[in-house]
Amino acid sequence: MSDSNIILKIIAIIVFVVLTFFGVVYILASPVDPTQTVLRLIIGVLLIIIAITLLVIILRLIQRTKYKIVKVKEPKDLEEETRYVPSEMICKNCGTPLEISEEMKKKEIVYCEKCGEAIKLPKDKVKW
Ligand SMILES: [Zn+2]
Known part of the structure; x- marks a missing residue:
């Protein structure tokens, strides 16, 4: 009060x-x-x-x-602070372009579809 x-x-x-x-x-x-x-x-x-x-x-x-x-x-x-995550990333291990869905953007780490490499999603709040 x-x-x-x-x-x-x-x-x-x-x-x-x-x-x-x-x-x-x-x-x-x-x-x-x-x-x-x-x-x-x-x-x-x-x-x-x-x-x-x-x-x-x-x-x-x-x-x-x-x-x-x-x-x-x-x-x-x-409301959580919105962070900018690119919708496409390239696997550092095998070079496969990966499409990042809205559901995947909420996660910290995604895995490459081809080689299974763990990719940490950027946490930056600024767009580039
Ligand atoms: Zn890969």
Whole structure:
């Protein structure tokens, strides 16, 4: 989790605690003044509902940003660095021209079809 997400989470929890606290205070204070009992009960319950809603929304936002970060990072990390391999090579042992297929290019070493000589494929990233 990134620092901004931790700060956001702390703010969400503080807001939640403060709103819930005021909500409880309103509900507890409602019997004191009989003319405002119903109003204070409504405000108290509303404050608690708002507090829970805000907490859920912010925690969901954090979850969403987390997903985004993962999605951006994954494809680049998984993709291997592409190396340039020529599609044709000549065997150093017998001089037979060898066709290097896409499947063979992934390997480090290929073998000559005629004499079986092991040929190490170049690892250069630069085309020539
Ligand atoms: Zn050969």
